[in-house]
Amino acid sequence: MKVLAIDDQKLVLIPLEKRLTELGYQVIIETDALKGIELYNLHSPDLVIVDMNMPSISGMEVVKYIRTHKKSSTPIMVLSGNTDDQLIIEGFDLGINDYMKKPLSLNEISARVKRLIGASIEEKDVKATTNNVLIQERCVGVVIPCYNEENRLLSKEFTDFLDKNTGYHLCFVNDGSKDNTLGVLKDIQKGREDFITVYNCEKNGGKAEAVRLGMLHMVKKEDLDYIGFLDADLSTDLTDFDNLVSTIEKSEYKIVSGSRISRMGANITKESARKIISLTINYIIRTILGMNFKDTQCGAKIFDKEVIPLVFGRKFITKWLFDVEIFMRMKRYFGLKKATTLLCEIPLKRWIHADGSKLSMKDSVKIVAQLAKIAWFYRGKKELEYKSKTKSIDYRSVIVDQK
Structure with missing residues (x-):
């Protein structure tokens, strides 16, 4: 199963990529939202994880592209430090499946990914992770x-x-x-x-x-x-x-x-x-x-x-x-x-x-x-x-x- 993660901060994406890869997912990361849209069209991922606040276009524009322009039901998770209630409501109105507020542990992110698209490998094959590492804002x-x-x-x-x-x-x-x-x-x-x-x-x-x-x-x-x-x-x-x-x-x-x-x-x-x-x-x-x-x-x-x-x-x-x-x-x-x-x-x-x-x-x-x-x-x-x-x-x- 493929996961596309889009965030303008590479220091956020690298540990996320490492953890989800350990869980058996194929992970594609991108720091530029416009290139992220291109990767979405190229790879047809099973899940998109996107940040809200990015310099080129916002994460909300990525959501609109997937839901309105492509008319796709691909699961979308937002991982963002933006806690504005109106923005969160707008996101759910557009059809996002989950909204995660930074800081958030990698273990919780992994659990939410599994809930949305299922486990990629058997639980017994998952590499043990003892540290509850946080994805910071x-x-x-x-x-x-x-x-x-x-x-x-x-x-x-x-x-x-x-x-x-x-x-x-x-x-x-x-x-x-x-x-x-x-x-x-x-x-x-x-x-x-x-x-x-x-x-x-x-x-x-x-x-x-x-x-x-x-x-x-x-x-x-x-x-x-x-x-x-x-x-x-x-x-x-x-x-x-x-x-x-x-x-x-x-x-x-x-x-x-x-x-x-x-x-x-x-x-x-x-x-x-x-x-x-x-x-x-x-x-x-x-x-x-x-x-x-x-x-x-x-x-x-x-x-x-x-x-x-x-x-x-x-x-x-x-x-x-x-x-x-x-x-x-x-x-x-x-x-x-x-x-x-x-x-x-x-x-x-x-x-x-x-x-x-x-x-x-x-x-x-x-x-x-x-x-x-x-x-x-x-x-x-x-x-x-x-x-x-x-x-x-x-x-x-x-x-x-x-x-």
Whole structure:
């Protein structure tokens, strides 16, 4: 039996295709709705699964084509994050057979497919699936800068997370490493090319530039809704990062940042001397920004896609304090009052300082000088070159400035 699945987000389609194939169905996937209609005519599937919100034509137009133009009774299931009651009623009036709201487990989707068109193979022959994997409403890119991480990279934690969490695409940026980091990253990517990108910088440019280039590379992927960055040592855990994603998708925030400041019940550890220096530096940062952020330097942040060209379009002027520059650029573009409504800080449940961090105590002293440089560079200026409406940006045309 053939199943045609149409969704503009490939990260949604791949796990769906894998699961239904395990169940013995022949699965055809397509990210373009117009091409999906062509595939419908070519293959005459036994079931069509379609998303509602797609850029070329909507899923409703696909339903209308099948029911009105083709006058076909092919079973149609809608798998969508759109929860508008009127749209759902219209769909059933047109003759859809089921409407599934994201997020939804693959197990439930499989059961609904079986109910509509029957099992493709005997139950005893079905490959056991213990994880109740969810098909998410949103797709997320995560940039992970790596410099000489051959011996610290927790490869299995990354791959296990991808196996259990759909809708994620990891972009590891090799920042001119001198060891075998690139080889380790290639091994992680093997067999997961649809979910893992390795962006290789031949020369070391520092964390700020590695993150910037990775973000500008990922923003060109059309199926991503949000893109963030995370430290390679996983001092911020991937589950905590997913909580940041949940916050931004349910709000109007454009940037959600993690905070390592301790709170009741949190498992946060750090060397006491480093903690004192960090608190002092943070006080200076709050003064410069005019914002009451407790921890601008946390290495876990998630961004609405539309502000990425704004904050990452040009090279940062400092090596370690690009996080401060991100907030400063938001402030200069939107104004202080508006910017504070677009930025959010979420306490992390867990954060552990990892041995081997590249930032030494001596480096911490230099930060004060870099903060003075930021305050001077961004003094009272307005980012006129960014004043085009961000929603009109064609992300595919973003130029990566490596000069």
